[in-house]
Amino acid sequence: MLRSSNTPKGSQNNTIRIRDAVTGRTFPWGLEYNCPVHEHWNIVHTGMLIPECHQIYICTDNCLRGVIMTADEMNAAERISSVMPDETEIFDGRLEEITIRGIIDVIRKLPKRPRAVQLFPVCMHHFIGCDMRYIFDQVEKQFPEIDFMECFMDPIRQKLTTTPEQRQRYQMMKVLAKKAEPEDLSKVSIVGENLRVQDSDFTELLQQEGIRILQVQDCQSYDEYLAMGQSFLWITKSPLSRYGLEKAASLAGRKSLYLPVAVNYEEIDGQLHALVKLLCEASGRSLSESEKKLDEWIAKQRFLTEEAFRNARKIIADTPIVVDYICEPRPVGFARLLLEHHFHVVRILADQISPEEAGDLEALKEAYPDLALMSTSASDSLYERERPFVSSEAERFGSDPALVGGTSHCGFAKKKILAVGPKASFFTGSPYFVNAIEADGASGYMGIRHMLRLMCDAFLAPKNPEIVTGKGLGLPGVWNAGDKDIEKNGAVFLT
Amino acid sequence: MKETYRVLPVWAGDVSGIAGALYEFGGMTVIHDPSGCNSTYNTHDELRWYREPSSIFISGLNMKDAVLGNDDRFISDILDTVGSLPARPEFIALCNSPVPWLNGTDFEAIAAILEHKSGIPSFYVPSNGCHDYARGAGLAWKKLLQTFAGRPETFAGGGQGEATAEQFDGGKTDDGAVSVNVLGMMTLDYAAEGSAHSLETLLRKRGFRIQSCLGLGDFADLRRIPDCTRADVSLVLSKAGLLPARYLRDKYGIPYVTGVPLADESDPVLKSLGDEKPQSDFNEKRHADGEQDSHSPVIFITEPVLGASLAAMVRRKTGRKTIVIDPLETDPSAQIPGVDASLFGEEEIEAFLARFPDADFICDPMYDSILPHENRTRRFFLPTLALSGRIYRKHFVNYFEKGMSDRLLGALASG
Numbered sequence: 003m004l005r006s007s008n009t010p011k012g013s014q015n016n017t018i019r020i021r022d023a024v025t026g027r028t029f030p031w032g033l034e035y036n037c038p039v040h041e042h043w044n045i046v047h048t049g050m051l052i053p054e055c056h057q058i059y060i061c062t063d064n065c066l067r068g069v070i071m072t073a074d075e076m077n078a079a080e081r082i083s084s085v086m087p088d089e090t091e092i093f094d095g096r097l098e099e100i101t102i103r104g105i106i107d108v109i110r111k112l113p114k115r116p117r118a119v120q121l122f123p124v125c126m127h128h129f130i131g132c133d134m135r136y137i138f139d140q141v142e143k144q145f146p147e148i149d150f151m152e153c154f155m156d157p158i159r160q161k162l163t164t165t166p167e168q169r170q171r172y173q174m175m176k177v178l179a180k181k182a183e184p185e186d187l188s189k190v191s192i193v194g195e196n197l198r199v200q201d202s203d204f205t206e207l208l209q210q211e212g213i214r215i216l217q218v219q220d221c222q223s224y225d226e227y228l229a230m231g232q233s234f235l236w237i238t239k240s241p242l243s244r245y246g247l248e249k250a251a252s253l254a255g256r257k258s259l260y261l262p263v264a265v266n267y268e269e270i271d272g273q274l275h276a277l278v279k280l281l282c283e284a285s286g287r288s289l290s291e292s293e294k295k296l297d298e299w300i301a302k303q304r305f306l307t308e309e310a311f312r313n314a315r316k317i318i319a320d321t322p323i324v325v326d327y328i329c330e331p332r333p334v335g336f337a338r339l340l341l342e343h344h345f346h347v348v349r350i351l352a353d354q355i356s357p358e359e360a361g362d363l364e365a366l367k368e369a370y371p372d373l374a375l376m377s378t379s380a381s382d383s384l385y386e387r388e389r390p391f392v393s394s395e396a397e398r399f400g401s402d403p404a405l406v407g408g409t410s411h412c413g414f415a416k417k418k419i420l421a422v423g424p425k426a427s428f429f430t431g432s433p434y435f436v437n438a439i440e441a442d443g444a445s446g447y448m449g450i451r452h453m454l455r456l457m458c459d460a461f462l463a464p465k466n467p468e469i470v471t472g473k474g475l476g477l478p479g480v481w482n483a484g485d486k487d488i489e490k491n492g493a494v495f496l497t
Numbered sequence: 498m499k500e501t502y503r504v505l506p507v508w509a510g511d512v513s514g515i516a517g518a519l520y521e522f523g524g525m526t527v528i529h530d531p532s533g534c535n536s537t538y539n540t541h542d543e544l545r546w547y548r549e550p551s552s553i554f555i556s557g558l559n560m561k562d563a564v565l566g567n568d569d570r571f572i573s574d575i576l577d578t579v580g581s582l583p584a585r586p587e588f589i590a591l592c593n594s595p596v597p598w599l600n601g602t603d604f605e606a607i608a609a610i611l612e613h614k615s616g617i618p619s620f621y622v623p624s625n626g627c628h629d630y631a632r633g634a635g636l637a638w639k640k641l642l643q644t645f646a647g648r649p650e651t652f653a654g655g656g657q658g659e660a661t662a663e664q665f666d667g668g669k670t671d672d673g674a675v676s677v678n679v680l681g682m683m684t685l686d687y688a689a690e691g692s693a694h695s696l697e698t699l700l701r702k703r704g705f706r707i708q709s710c711l712g713l714g715d716f717a718d719l720r721r722i723p724d725c726t727r728a729d730v731s732l733v734l735s736k737a738g739l740l741p742a743r744y745l746r747d748k749y750g751i752p753y754v755t756g757v758p759l760a761d762e763s764d765p766v767l768k769s770l771g772d773e774k775p776q777s778d779f780n781e782k783r784h785a786d787g788e789q790d791s792h793s794p795v796i797f798i799t800e801p802v803l804g805a806s807l808a809a810m811v812r813r814k815t816g817r818k819t820i821v822i823d824p825l826e827t828d829p830s831a832q833i834p835g836v837d838a839s840l841f842g843e844e845e846i847e848a849f850l851a852r853f854p855d856a857d858f859i860c861d862p863m864y865d866s867i868l869p870h871e872n873r874t875r876r877f878f879l880p881t882l883a884l885s886g887r888i889y890r891k892h893f894v895n896y897f898e899k900g901m902s903d904r905l906l907g908a909l910a911s912g
Contacts, residue, residue: 031574033555033575035554038539038540040540062594062627064534064594064626066507068533068536070506071541074863075886075888085502088500089625104498108501128560129563129595129600155533158559158560158563158596159560381581382578388583471547493865493877493878495880496877497891
């Protein structure tokens with residue numbers, strides 16, 4: 003274990019000034035640290051959103067265990083199975099055969115035939131050169147009644163090509179094309195989202211137009227999920243779903259719209275105008291009339307948002323704020339927004355900066371060049387909690403400590419820190435934190451106000467910082483609830 | 498099909514075993530892997546990661562470097578990190594997931610280069626993500642012993658353990674106490690808080706002196722490893738401890754006893770540990786223990802050394818028939834005394850268990866889904882981190898605390 007006497011100082015590879023940041027590969031690749039914050043969702047959680055869908059992973063012990071335990075922790079052991087080839091089978095060129103036979107064997111053993119199956123071959127399938135088309139075809143031939151989604155768990159590719167999340171979401175959207183007829187002009191589907199959308203401008207506008215919104219989180223059956231394909235417009239907010247959205251929607255002959263969680267007022271306005279234009283095209287209504295109404299609505303939203311900022315500023319005042327990318331998908335933009343409203347943001351946690359944030363990054367470089375940007379996965383981040391918090395910026399960059407809030411430790415804790423996100427809480431040790439991921443499902447002006455409310459709540463009521471080690475925030479789970487089901491069955495723990 | 502798991506999780510893998518085994522010894526462990534192994538390890542197989550972190554990193558291997566065999570990046574990334582660490586690690590340990598194994602990465606050579614360039618003892622623990630944690634941990638501890646045991650010059654701090662070479666006299670410490678290497682103590686098997694402390698207390702109370710512990714608690718200290726070669730006996734608490742025990746026996750002539758001492762006055766493990774000629778086969782004395790076949794059996798599906806020890810206690814106290822199943826990877830050269838069946842995989846275990854509808858089962862709760870659920874079946878759960886992870890963490894059992902045996906016997910005797 004780390005030795006407490008060796009409090010790190012001096013060289014660090016995990017933090018830079020924002021003025022030195024670039025979009026994309028912001029920090030150089032090197033050894034990586036994996037911090038114990040697990041509330042963000044992974045491919046297992048996302049795959050579980052589709053009712054009557056089973057997941058099968060074909061992998062060796064170590065990685066396999068991670069996905070199975072993910073499902074077990076959310077009390078979904080019955081919805082995931084695995085095939086574990088041994089090393090001889092892998093080495094002797096039998097991986098294709100074991101993969102095919104294993105998938106077929108698992109499906110036959112299931113108590114009920116699933117409507118859909120997500121298949122996850124892994125890194126070694128690529129590396130060995132398995133004929134994946136052949137594998138998928140063989141399996142599909144055995145079970146023509148099942149919709150197979152060709153997913154992958156292959157993180158070895160994620161730095162250089164698409165990620166497993168992007169390809170899984172494409173597959174989850176692609177299946178909607180199977181039953182996309184007839185087109186329904188009264189419905190819009192929100193696709194590729196982990197969280198149920200709430201407090202969002204675009205859903206508010208759709209509801210005002212009398213349009214019904216479909217989300218996978220509301221689906222009780224696989225057929226209900228497939229029916230989402232009939233909606234005339236498919237929308238996603240998630241950058242991970244952008245890759246598959248247009249491809250899948252075009253397969254179904256549907257329009258699509260990518261509305262990322264913007265925090266810049268002009269970008270939000272642009273998104274809302276694009277939505278209204280699409281709605282007018284579909285309904286034949288006058289665009290100018292609708293845009294006039296929209297501008298009035300936007301003016302009201304801006305007023306309410308500015309008022310929310312003033313109220314939050316009164317509560318949070320000059321408290322140092324750290325923003326992380328788990329909570330805010332646009333951490334650079336959100337930090338800029340807060341700073342421009344006179345909040346005291348001292349650090350952004352993000353391992354890379356999306357090109358979508360290029361404008362906000364340039365603005366921050368200009369106005370706040372010494373703002374700290376910290377990687378959560380750089381090897382040096384292992385020691386971050388050992389360091390004095392706020393003074394570290396001063397020591398590192400030679401700024402005036404007064405500008406960054408003094409010289410005290412944070413979490414352990416002479417000075418109150420407001421952490422916007424679970425990783426911000428972990429690295430600062432602050433119990434005053436917004437425990438949310440993916441902007442809590444909110445977006446637009448309403449989303450900004452939603453986050454300000456969460457920040458005020460977090461500022462006023464501390465939480466146990468260790469809750470961030472739980473997996474898949476917002477999902478049902480046995481990890482915290484314990485063992486009620488088993489105890490009911492008459493079994494006894496020998497504790 | 499032995500490769501398929503309809504509902505059971507797999508036991509923790511070799512990489513988790515390696516990282517967990519070396520956790521408390523002040524080294525740096527690097528997993529050559531894109532992402533998954535470390536995430537699995539620190540999320541599900543490691544309880545210390547939030548409060549007491551250790552220097553464990555992944556390489557973040559990408560497809561291009563794997564295909565082109567770019568070992569230079571791996572080496573330079575490790576050296577860069579070592580250079581930026583706040584303190585010099587005592588050693589560098591390497592392990593890996595399947596792809597670096599498949600492309601034939603020469604880890605022994607990489608470890609030699611690292612040692613040459615950094616001056617830090619470096620070693621590779623053979624792994625590929627295809628094996629279980631017991632094998633990984635056993636290999637890691639064996640490498641630790643090969644690097645530091647009997648070699649105080651290798652360790653920057655030298656031999657500063659409780660019982661140094663000068664204090665020994667004819668194999669005994671100067672106070673006459675039998676000195677013990679505790680082997681196979683790890684959170685994956687013994688996750689209950691205070692387990693290491695309870696064991697230390699138990700051994701001290703019974704007059705033993707702990708020389709070293711592989712690898713949890715106050716005695717899991719690298720400074721104790723150089724002199725562990727002078728201990729009188731090793732105590733093997735788990736399958737993972739068997740490999741280092743055999744190494745110390747074969748190289749330094751230190752005998753070992755396999756079994757878990759259960760804080761019970763009549764416990765044979767502690768008795769055997771203090772014998773002039775310690776024996777490892779106490780679990781095999783079934784007939785002498787008076788086993789009766791008239792009752793339904795008590796079936797243990799647990800870590801095998803633990804299961805065999807608990808079964809021996811049940812036989813001794815109740816005379817009931819026991820069956821101990823070893824669900825971990827089998828090593829024909831290292832059988833655990835007291836194990837009745839080595840069964841691997843969900844299908845094989847499920848088929849075997851179906852033959853015992855009237856049994857009492859003692860196992861991790863995860864096995865509940867494949868146990869026979871007849872009216873006569875009774876289930877008693879001992880969660881283990883290595884299988885059910887942290888899900889049942891509030892029910893982890895401290896086996897070295899007084900009262901554990903009584904709880905188990907009381908449960909078996911009830912209705």
